[in-house]
Amino acid sequence: MGDSVGADGITRRRLLHALPAAALGLGRPARAAAPGVSSGEILVGQTITLQGGKNVYGNDAMLGIRAALEAANRTGGVNGRRVVLRTLDDDSDTTKAEANARQLVDQGVFVLFGSLEGAPARR
Numbered sequence: 001m002g003d004s005v006g007a008d009g010i011t012r013r014r015l016l017h018a019l020p021a022a023a024l025g026l027g028r029p030a031r032a033a034a035p036g037v038s039s040g041e042i043l044v045g046q047t048i049t050l051q052g053g054k055n056v057y058g059n060d061a062m063l064g065i066r067a068a069l070e071a072a073n074r075t076g077g078v079n080g081r082r083v084v085l086r087t088l089d090d091d092s093d094t095t096k097a098e099a100n101a102r103q104l105v106d107q108g109v110f111v112l113f114g115s116l117e118g119a120p121a122r123r
Contacts, residue, residue: 035110036109042082042111043086043107044110045085045088046088046113065085
């Protein structure tokens with residue numbers, strides 16, 4: 001295994017020494033935290049058809065998601081961060097679903113997901 005120089009001037013030896021540091025993210029400037037992620041929590045946004053509590057499927061889906069996140073949080077969350085859910089009711093209205101998504105993004109959620117049943121997309 002020689003110490004040949006590539007077209008870019010980097011030797012094989014220098015490349016092999018740089019790989020572990022690159023894999024660990026060393027040697028590069030620190031990045032700002034992602035929106036919605038802090039040292040203690042991850043903010044997740046959801047727009048779903050609840051219709052003011054009248055949509056049984058939407059309410060059951062929301063309760064199931066909350067239960068899953070609570071279970072994850074009881075066991076340490078995600079990488080030690082608690083997952084916090086913000087839910088907005090889109091009332092099965094496409095325009096409201098879009099406004100909700102924009103509002104949640106403006107509030108700085110890390111990830112956003114929409115209606116599980118796809119009701120607002122049907123219009």
